[in-house]
Amino acid sequence: MAAKRTIRSIPQERTPVREQPPLERARNFVEVNLGYDASEAAREAQRCLFCADQPCVRGCPVSIDIPGFIRQICHEDHQGAYDTIARTNLLPAVCGRVCPQENQCEGVCTVGESLEPVAIGRLERYVGDLAIANDWARRPYISPTAYRVGIVGSGPAGMACAADLAKAGCQVTVFEALHLPGGVLRYGIPDFRLPGEVIDAEVANLEKLGVRFECNTVVGRLFTIEQMLEDLGFDAVFIGTGAGYPTMLGIPGDSLGGVLSANELLTRANLMQARDFPVHDTPIPLGKQVAVVGAGNTAMDAMRVCLRLGAEQVHCIYRRSRTEAPARAEEVHHAEQEGIEFHWLTNPVAVLDDGAGNVRAMRCVHMELGEPDDSGRRRPVPIPGSEFEFPCDQVVFAIGTNANPIIGQTSRLTLNRWGYLQTDDDLATSIDGVFAGGDIVTGAATVIEAMGAGRTAAAGIVRHLGIRDVRRRY
Amino acid sequence: GHWASAFPIVEREDISAVTFSLTVRHPLMAKAARPGQFVIVMSHAEGERIPLTIADFDAAAGTITLVIQAVGKSTREMQRLCQVGTSLHGIAGPLGIPTPIEASTRSGAPPTIVCVGGGLGVAPVYPQARAWHDAGARVMGVLGFRNRNLVFWENKFRDVCDELILCTDDGSAGTQGMVTDGLRLALEAHPETSEVIAIGPPVMMRACAEVTRPHGIRTSVSLNPIMVDGTGMCGGCRVRVGGEVKFACVDGPDFDAHLVDFDDLASRLRRYGEEEADAMAQWETVCRRAE
Ligand SMILES: Cc1cc2nc3c(=O)[nH]c(=O)nc-3n(C[C@H](O)[C@H](O)[C@H](O)COP(=O)(O)OP(=O)(O)OC[C@H]3O[C@@H](n4cnc5c(N)ncnc54)[C@H](O)[C@@H]3O)c2cc1C
Ligand SMILES: Cc1cc2nc3c(=O)[nH]c(=O)nc-3n(C[C@H](O)[C@H](O)[C@H](O)COP(=O)(O)OP(=O)(O)OC[C@H]3O[C@@H](n4cnc5c(N)ncnc54)[C@H](O)[C@@H]3O)c2cc1C
Ligand code: SF4
Ligand code: SF4
Ligand code: FES
Numbered sequence: 001m002a003a004k005r006t007i008r009s010i011p012q013e014r015t016p017v018r019e020q021p022p023l024e025r026a027r028n029f030v031e032v033n034l035g036y037d038a039s040e041a042a043r044e045a046q047r048c049l050f051c052a053d054q055p056c057v058r059g060c061p062v063s064i065d066i067p068g069f070i071r072q073i074c075h076e077d078h079q080g081a082y083d084t085i086a087r088t089n090l091l092p093a094v095c096g097r098v099c100p101q102e103n104q105c106e107g108v109c110t111v112g113e114s115l116e117p118v119a120i121g122r123l124e125r126y127v128g129d130l131a132i133a134n135d136w137a138r139r140p141y142i143s144p145t146a147y148r149v150g151i152v153g154s155g156p157a158g159m160a161c162a163a164d165l166a167k168a169g170c171q172v173t174v175f176e177a178l179h180l181p182g183g184v185l186r187y188g189i190p191d192f193r194l195p196g197e198v199i200d201a202e203v204a205n206l207e208k209l210g211v212r213f214e215c216n217t218v219v220g221r222l223f224t225i226e227q228m229l230e231d232l233g234f235d236a237v238f239i240g241t242g243a244g245y246p247t248m249l250g251i252p253g254d255s256l257g258g259v260l261s262a263n264e265l266l267t268r269a270n271l272m273q274a275r276d277f278p279v280h281d282t283p284i285p286l287g288k289q290v291a292v293v294g295a296g297n298t299a300m301d302a303m304r305v306c307l308r309l310g311a312e313q314v315h316c317i318y319r320r321s322r323t324e325a326p327a328r329a330e331e332v333h334h335a336e337q338e339g340i341e342f343h344w345l346t347n348p349v350a351v352l353d354d355g356a357g358n359v360r361a362m363r364c365v366h367m368e369l370g371e372p373d374d375s376g377r378r379r380p381v382p383i384p385g386s387e388f389e390f391p392c393d394q395v396v397f398a399i400g401t402n403a404n405p406i407i408g409q410t411s412r413l414t415l416n417r418w419g420y421l422q423t424d425d426d427l428a429t430s431i432d433g434v435f436a437g438g439d440i441v442t443g444a445a446t447v448i449e450a451m452g453a454g455r456t457a458a459a460g461i462v463r464h465l466g467i468r469d470v471r472r473r474y
Numbered sequence: 475g476h477w478a479s480a481f482p483i484v485e486r487e488d489i490s491a492v493t494f495s496l497t498v499r500h501p502l503m504a505k506a507a508r509p510g511q512f513v514i515v516m517s518h519a520e521g522e523r524i525p526l527t528i529a530d531f532d533a534a535a536g537t538i539t540l541v542i543q544a545v546g547k548s549t550r551e552m553q554r555l556c557q558v559g560t561s562l563h564g565i566a567g568p569l570g571i572p573t574p575i576e577a578s579t580r581s582g583a584p585p586t587i588v589c590v591g592g593g594l595g596v597a598p599v600y601p602q603a604r605a606w607h608d609a610g611a612r613v614m615g616v617l618g619f620r621n622r623n624l625v626f627w628e629n630k631f632r633d634v635c636d637e638l639i640l641c642t643d644d645g646s647a648g649t650q651g652m653v654t655d656g657l658r659l660a661l662e663a664h665p666e667t668s669e670v671i672a673i674g675p676p677v678m679m680r681a682c683a684e685v686t687r688p689h690g691i692r693t694s695v696s697l698n699p700i701m702v703d704g705t706g707m708c709g710g711c712r713v714r715v716g717g718e719v720k721f722a723c724v725d726g727p728d729f730d731a732h733l734v735d736f737d738d739l740a741s742r743l744r745r746y747g748e749e750e751a752d753a754m755a756q757w758e759t760v761c762r763r764a765e
Contacts, residue, residue, distance in 0.1 A: 223506065245707065255712065257744070263708050272523070272702065281547060406705065
């Protein structure tokens with residue numbers, strides 16, 4: 001083997017990734033980040049020090065053997081690298097693209113102490129894309145059991161749970177309320193960040209494992225969780241219905257024409273393909289001056305969608321400063337490059353009527369950061385007398401979501417005081433045989449955390465059903 | 475896509491030039507459906523998700539029935555293409571909170587219920603009239619149409635109503651007048667009325683709310699804001715009720731008529747006017763070319 005790598009011997013610069021030029025991409029829905037090619041991936045893989053203590057692995061919510069798969073890339077064993085990742089992560093092509101790596105694996109990478117950290121996410125995506133292109137997800141030998149498990153919701157939590165249970169030999173059916181599977185990956189995250197084909201490929205991989213998808217099925221209403229166990233013959237149920245219920249700000253004027261939630265905008269644009277209106281039937285309202293309130297991933301996605309649909313100017317209104325913005329660093333950076341205008345430390349107090357029931361402007365107030373609040377971030381407080389009018393003709397709220405109420409309305413499950421499902425450490429709910437995980441338990445979080453929860457619940461279900469001798473090799 | 479099952483249309487009736495009913499096979503839905511609930515329909519893969527009330531359901535036959543008025547692109551296209559033997563691309567439901575049906579009033583007597591349907595609203599009020607009837611209530615039906623050619627389901631209502639008042643704008647069938655006139659007559663005859671259910675265009679529901687307000691009679695209306703997902707995820711269907719924001723698809727669609735902000739509803743329904751006209755124009759051009 002070659003001499004031991006040191007921080008001095010590795011390529012000093014992080015290998016840049018090819019991107020569509022900002023002004024060009026701001027007008028199309030093609031993916032922004034074009035991914036590494038073979039030589040770029042090989043070069044970036046040279047930057048890993050294969051640390052003995054592996055801080056990156058601890059930074060990853062599903063503990064991928066990161067140095068392990070990077071070493072395999074160095075040896076040009078790409079299929080081996082895929083197998084290494086797939087041992088703990090079902091969706092490398094997705095997570096490589098959407099994980100907030102700066103807070104997770106890359107945030108604690110040793111190289112990052114003196115240089116830019118190893119681009120773990122980009123390497124993972126590279127391997128994930130190769131796996132899709134070459135169809136590496138094989139159907140392992142599965143010894144069947146007679147157990148039937150129903151999964152409610154086809155987001156990352158449901159998909160991960162379904163995969164593990166199928167591998168444990170269960171007959172798995174995933175029920176999805178919408179007409180296409182994928183959860184937020186499908187309706188929320190736009191194609192220029194995560195192309196629909198990647199989701200289709202991952203769903204197809206699950207189908208190869210024997211998982212069945214039933215869309216157009218609103219569980220709770222078409223049949224209840226209790227009925228799944230009592231009448232429909234399921235031995236266990238996993239609930240991964242997400243936290244999709246959008247919050248409106250509750251300020252005067254928030255039901256005016258031109259005010260909508262980011263979820264509505266994104267659902268129209270992504271799930272319903274309104275960008276192809278009228279080829280697809282669903283329309284999308286679009287202003288010339290769009291103000292998006294919030295600075296999380298949802299806000300970034302909503303702003304960049306508006307830009308691509310042809311808005312003249314798109315503004316980000318956020319009550320804290322850039323440091324506190326919860327979005328992935330790459331998305332804020334991309335949004336800035338594309339010409340989104342950021343107004344930090346600014347908070348709307350009212351939406352103003354043009355006299356015909358539509359938006360004319362927002363009244364905003366300037367903020368400053370005070371003492372840290374419960375979340376540890378400094379609390380924004382309004383600066384007295386700093387109110388001003390911000391002209392705009394469309395307002396999009398991207399200020400957070402709550403638990404979807406349907407399961408709570410229709411089952412005996414115990415909810416916590418915020419309406420999320422109550423679970424124990426195994427993610428078992430108050431009904432025997434019913435498990436839950438992802439955003440419906442934790443509140444809005446991340447794709448990889450939802451997947452991790454799906455896998456934890458799958459392990460709990462396997463124990464609950466008393467399935468032994470689950471093969472570890474996938 | 476291969477993730478959606480097919481939902482075959484087994485019966486169709488053309489009620490008028492612009493109104494038609496579709497009966498769709500969906501045994502699970504037929505079993506689960508309750509009065510007051512609706513479905514989201516996609517007639518084809520590029521289609522819109524549109525909300526339609528479940529106007530009838532038959533658990534034994536495994537079917538549900540929708541009554542649809544062709545008003546714009548999606549519904550007119552359905553009128554043309556949805557024939558017996560074809561299938562809907564997607565149908566999700568039953569959605570919304572079922573109407574609570576209580577067998578007796580607080581005094582123990584069977585309740586008297588007035589069910590008011592205006593125009594197309596006649597269809598969605600039918601399952602409620604039937605459910606109240608089956609629960610032992612006295613049911614007064616008040617149905618309003620523009621003229622006698624538009625009258626439908628009169629016999630279905632006669633089967634479940636103790637009394638039926640039919641109103642037409644021009645007097646060509648039943649009594650001449652609006653449903654609010656019919657409602658007033660019903661309330662005069664039955665001051666003991668415990669609840670009024672009114673379904674129809676927003677202006678009509680608002681007018682009914684004003685008729686019952688002075689009497690303090692509990693009145694429920696079924697709101698029809700524009701919807702996308704119908705599962706509580708987009709907030710597009712938000713309505714103002716009693717000063718609070720509610721999502722009609724998961725918190726309704728039935729609400730207390732005396733608390734609904736109808737101005738807000740009306741202005742939100744107008745939101746997509748331009749786009750709707752645009753879609754319609756495009757579609758008509760395509761149809762003309764096809765002919
Ligand atoms: C716009 C946007 C951008 C984001 N960007 C990122 C990002 O870049 N990186 C990141 O890590 N995270 C991101 N997130 C967060 C991440 O997507 C979520 O944390 C994750 O998707 C949660 O997964 P889940 O499986 O719990 O739920 P979801 O993905 O919400 O899936 C739940 C599914 O359940 C279905 N469902 C709900 N109720 C029912 C029912 N009664 N019956 C049947 N089905 C039902 C829903 O239709 C949905 O398909 C983003 C979120 C949004 C909204
Ligand atoms: C809970 C609910 C139940 C409904 N039940 C029925 C039903 O049983 N039968 C039926 O025919 N329609 C029903 N509707 C209305 C139906 O969904 C709309 O008529 C349909 O979406 C219009 O689509 P379109 O593309 O054909 O027309 P569009 O081109 O979208 O609109 C054409 C015209 O219809 C009006 N319109 C659009 N959407 C609505 C709406 N949601 N409510 C009222 N007017 C609207 C527009 O303002 C416009 O004037 C219901 C709506 C809701 C929310
Ligand atoms: S799954 Fe996410 S956190 Fe884990 S290694 Fe991959 S990119 Fe990093
Ligand atoms: S911390 Fe960084 S350098 Fe160390 S093993 Fe992980 S990726 Fe490689
Ligand atoms: S239709 Fe989307 S929340 Fe009701």
